[in-house]
Amino acid sequence: MMTSWGAVAQTPPAASTATVPPPAEVRQIFELMEKPAVKQWMATQAPTQPLAQPAAQPSAPASTAAPAQPAAPAGEMSGEQMSVLAEFLGHTRTHFNLVSGAAMTLPDEVENASEIVEREVQPSGWAVVSFELLALFLAGAVAEVVFRMIVPRPRIKQEDGAVTTVAHHAATNLSYRVVPALVFCIATLVPLVLFNWPPITQSLAIAVAIALIVSRVTISVGRILVSLVTLPHADGARDVSRETAMFWFKRSCTFIIYFVFGWALIQLLAPLGFSNGSRYLVAYVLGLGLLAIATEAVWSRPAEGGHKSATASWMLTIYFVALWLLWVAGFNLLLWIGIYLVLLPRVLRISTLAVRSLDKAEAGFVARKRIAAVLFDRGVRAIIITIAAIWLGRILGFAADRMAAGETMVDRIVRGSVGGIVILLAADLVWHLARAYINGRLADSSLEGTISDDEKARRARLQTLLPIFRNILAVVIAVIAVLMVLSGLGVEIGPLIAGAGVVGVAVGFGAQTIVKDVISGMFYLWDDAFRVGEYIESGSHKGVVEAFSLRSVKLRHHRGPLTTVPFGTLGAVRNLNRDWTIDKITLNVTYDTDLVLAKKVIKQIGQKLLDNPDYAPHIIETLKMKGVEQFGEFAIVIRLAMMTKPGEQFVIRRNALAMIRTAFKENGIEFAVPTLQVSSEGHDADANAAAARYAAQKTNQAAAAAAGTEPAA
Known part of the structure; x- marks a missing residue:
């Protein structure tokens, strides 16, 4: 509309209407266009918004049409690239002209704004307006002080009888810091609704109320975060020291409060008649204060690890100055990318520390609730990243409706990128929830402790199957998430799935052993052939089952070595830890043993x-x-037996054998052992003859050795 008004102002009136006086509305338009602010705005808009062209232009004949431009040679920028660069430089130049021109017209705009304020306040009077604004500023603070006087800081009685304040109890501390902030916010809104504000003063009141509420909420949230991230662990250590947390809390609150009140001031300039250039100029001057706060925080920050790097301080200072220059130049996209690089990782780290501290705090909202803790942690991260992505999309100029319905290449890329971020965050949340649930079930199904046999078997089966299911679930979630992201970016995933199937078949033929191991492992688990903690034997392999993978089982031998056996080579399995085992003992007693007494x-x-x-x-x-097993050559063989739980027979058997030896000795029962008896009666002559023959043989051997001939037989 302002461009049309500029076109009308520059068009000479027709001769036939020169003597006719213009209407009052036209005279008001001319007077408005003579104001310096309007002239300055029109001057800045002229290069980017040309005057309206005639409604119809005669079309050029086909023969006079402009010839097609030849393609740019290799190594040179095309016309489209030149146009983009020219538009980029033009945007920068126009923005600088807009801001620099506002410095010349700012005094006149201030005078005009004062006149507007005088006309605004005149009907009610300065006293009434001042009282209303003062009430707006003080209502929240007064209501909070009264609330704290009525509801004092609660005290908590510990188990040892000691009484501590709320500051030492995480959950109560959280509620006590939130409720007063809510009272402040509600009380701040009361004057805004109660009083009858003039139009411009109402705009000021709304901006101030928003600034007050944001400031109070910032302080409350900051104190909560300080309390959470500085909670000590069981050993007394802290993730963040109290001094460091308070330093960044004070600087962050100062930065945010300064920013939000500066924003309120910028919002007030529009209804007071200030031009866009003047508002930009004021914002950039106020931005120097933000730059000063950030720079002071960099140079006075607490030393990490006992020292503070001056190089890092200089680099951060230059970085913040570069961000301010990007803001002044109007490059909002680069500005927000730079802000994200600094701010987003630290916000995510603080949120993670706060959630984990809340989880570990006594009587916390998510204490001892794994799913709630993970949902809270990953949910907060997902919300932060999603808001950052949507805000970056808006900075790029893509509103929600355009991102949803746009069909240009840029629209699809932006829509796919934002959707991809949401999908990856959702997949991350689902995976961590599933992993937390599975890890919780594994922790709850520990094999240690006094439990029944059926419960022990059920827990052993869970310890076996859940880790494998967890690995499979991770692969499935990752593949589905990647395919959905590619589909959102416009990539046809049908050929990818078909190609993956073909590649899978080829890999299957080339890796038959691996496929055999995986499928065999599935059937072993399906048959419940063995579980974690059981002792099995298979061929030359034996040991306690320690862990599984998709293709192998790890067996720990009773002497220590760990053997990894592929499922495909495992073969028949003998499980020594199922249900029960019978241990048989064989004893040899003498033939004169009283078997009834032995029994x-x-x-x-x-x-x-x-x-x-x-x-x-x-x-x-x-x-x-x-009973009696058999009659041996030297003993009567008796058989003993007992039935025990798997793996317990060895200890019981050793003690039983010791008790049997003692009891048999006390009752005169002797164990039979093989003996050799040699008798010499009636055989002395034969023995003497054999000795004589042996002596003669030795003599012949000695003589033959001396003569070098064969000895006589």
């Missing part, structure tokens, strides 16, 4: 084993004598 003694030993509290829970059928 009675063994029965007594079996009863003693049952009476022992260390062995009784593991014995299913105690030690019994089964």
Whole structure:
């Protein structure tokens, strides 16, 4: 509309209407256009917004049409590239002209604004308006002071009888800092609704109320974060020291409060008649204050690790100055990218520390609730990153409706990028929730402790299957997320899926052993052939099952070595830890043994084993004598047997054998051992003859050796 007014002002009136006086509205338009602010704005808009062209232009004949431009030679910029560069430089030049021209017209605009304020305040009077503004500034603070007087800081009684204030209790501290801030915000809005504000004064009141509320919420949230990130661990250590947290809390609050009140001032300039150039100029001057706050924080920040790098301080200072220059030049995209690079990682780190501290705090909202803790942690990160991505899209000039319905290449890329970020965040949240649930089930199904046999078997099965399911789930979520992101960016994923299928078949043929191992492992787990913690034997491999992967099992031998066996080569498996085991003991006693007495003694030993509290829970059928196994060459072989839980038979057997030896000795029962008896009666002559022959043989051998001939037989 202002451009049209400029076109009308520059068009000479027709001769036939020269004697007719212009209407009052036209005279008001001419008077308005004579104001310096309007002239300055029109001057800055002329290069970028040309005057309206005639409605219709005669079309040039085809023969006189401009010839097609030849393509730019290699190594030279094309016309489109030159146009983009020219537009870029033109934007910078126009922005500088706009701001520099505002410095000349700012005094006149200030005088005009004062007149507007006088006309605004005149009906009510300065006293009434001042009282209303003072009430707006003080209402929240007064209401909060009254609330704190009525509701004092609560005290908490500890288990040892000591009483501590709320500052030492995380959950109550959180609520006590939130509620007064809510009281402040509600009380600040009361004068805004209660009083009848004039139009411009109402704009000022709204901006001030927003600034006050944001400032109070910033202080409250900052104190909560300081309390959380400085909570000590069990060993007394802290993630962030109290001094460091308070330093950054004060600087951050100062920065945000300065920024929000500067924003309120900039918002007030528009209804007071200030031009865009003047508003930019005031904003950039106020921005020097933000630059000073950031620079002071960089140079006075606490030393990390005992020293502070001057090089890092200079680099950050130059970086912040560069950000301010980008802002002044009007490069908002580069400005926000630079802000994100500095701010976003630190915001994510602080949010993570705060959530984890809240999780570890006593009586915290998410204490001892793994899913809630992960949902809170990853959810906060997802919200922060999503807001940052959407805001960056708006800085690029893509509103929500355009990003949703635009069909240009840039629209699709921006829409796909924002959608991809959301998809990756959702996948990250789903994965961490699933992993937290699985890890929680693994922690709750520990095999240690006094549990029943059925419960122990169920927990062992969970310990076996859940880690494999967790790995498979991670791969599935990652593949689905990547495919959805590519689809959102406009990439056809159908050929990718088909190609992946073909590649999968080729890899399957080329890696038959791996496929065999994976499929065999699936069937072993399906058959529940073994579990983590069980002792198995398969061929030459034996040991306790320690862990699984998709293609192999790890067996820990009882002597220590760890063997990794592929499922495909495992073969038949003998599980020594299922249900029960029968241990058989064989004893050899002499032929004069009283078998009835032996059976009675063994029965007594079996009863003693049952009476022992260390062995009784593991014995299913105690030690019994089964009877005579066979008559040997030197002994009667008797067989003993007992049924125990898997893996417990070895200890019980050793103690049973020791008890059997003692009991047999006390009852006169002897163990039979093979013996060799040699008798010399009636054989002395034969022995003497054999000795004589042996002596003669030795003599012949000695003589033959001396003569060098064969000895006689």
